[in-house]
Amino acid sequence: MALTGTLRIAGPYDEETIRSITGHFSALLNTEVTFSVSRDDSLIGGFTAIVDNKLYDSSILSRLGRLEQHLTK
Amino acid sequence: MDFNLLDIVQHILNVVVLYVILRAILYRPVRGYMLAREEALKQQRAEADRYLKDAEGLKAQSQKTLEEAHQAAQRDADSKLEYTRQMASNLLEDAKAEARQIVEEGRSRIEEESKESREELVRETAALAVDLAARILGREVSAADNHRLIEDYFSKVG
Numbered sequence: 001m002a003l004t005g006t007l008r009i010a011g012p013y014d015e016e017t018i019r020s021i022t023g024h025f026s027a028l029l030n031t032e033v034t035f036s037v038s039r040d041d042s043l044i045g046g047f048t049a050i051v052d053n054k055l056y057d058s059s060i061l062s063r064l065g066r067l068e069q070h071l072t073k
Numbered sequence: 074m075d076f077n078l079l080d081i082v083q084h085i086l087n088v089v090v091l092y093v094i095l096r097a098i099l100y101r102p103v104r105g106y107m108l109a110r111e112e113a114l115k116q117q118r119a120e121a122d123r124y125l126k127d128a129e130g131l132k133a134q135s136q137k138t139l140e141e142a143h144q145a146a147q148r149d150a151d152s153k154l155e156y157t158r159q160m161a162s163n164l165l166e167d168a169k170a171e172a173r174q175i176v177e178e179g180r181s182r183i184e185e186e187s188k189e190s191r192e193e194l195v196r197e198t199a200a201l202a203v204d205l206a207a208r209i210l211g212r213e214v215s216a217a218d219n220h221r222l223i224e225d226y227f228s229k230v231g
Contacts, residue, residue, distance in 0.1 A: 009219075010214070010219060011219075012215065012216040012219065013216060013219055013220075014216060016220075017216070017219065017220055017223065020220070020223065020224070021223060024223075024227040028227070028230065041211070044207055044210050044211050044214060045210060045214040045218060045219050045222050046219065046222045046223060046226065047223060056230070058222060058223060058225075058226035060207075060210055060214070060222070061207070064203045064206055064207055064210075065203075067199075067203060067206075068199045068200060068202075068203045071195065071198075071199035071202065071203075072192075072195055072196050072199045
């Protein structure tokens with residue numbers, strides 16, 4: 001059963017990058033995954049994806065958020 | 074000089090009669106008066122002695138009362154002095170305790186404010202560092218960096 005999700009990705013990127021992400025998710029979830037893609041430069045780098053109601057976050061923005069939390073502890 | 078025995082006897086009789094009359098008329102009343110006067114004097118003396126004794130008793134009582142009043146006043150003054158000393162001591166202790174509390178509260182407030190200032194400084198520094206990092210990375214991240222970032226992510230997740 002194929003899954004659909006939303007993918008927000010920071011620029012710059014190309015179609016190869018999108019195909020790579022889609023392939024990784026298909027392998028990870030063991031099913032075909034298709035994305036609705038949008039560009040979001042606020043992520044600085046990386047992407048966020050929501051698939052099957054799960055959030056996958058590789059963005060630099062979230063890493064900086066964790067870094068800030070670590071620094072203020 | 075001739076001595077007439079009859080005259081002598083007559084004189085003796087005159088003296089005896091005079092003695093009897095005077096004794097009857099003067100001696101008894103005067104003696105009675107003197108005895109009465111003496112008795113009155115005795116009574117007055119006894120009364121005076123009694124008054125004197127009463128006065129001495131009253132004087133002694135008065136002195137005793139005065140002494141007791143003096144002692145009571147002294148005790149009262151000592152008691153009030155002790156109370157005043159105790160009150161002053163209590164006030165001093167209260168003032169010291171209040172001063173210690175004020176100092177302790179001030180120290181605690183300073184430490185709290187210092188801690189809050191340090192934490193605020195850390196927060197601002199971290200936010201500034203992250204903001205600077207975001208600005209720099211936003212300019213510097215290339216397509217290759219982005220690709221590598223994505224591959225690293227899947228290598229950890231997968």
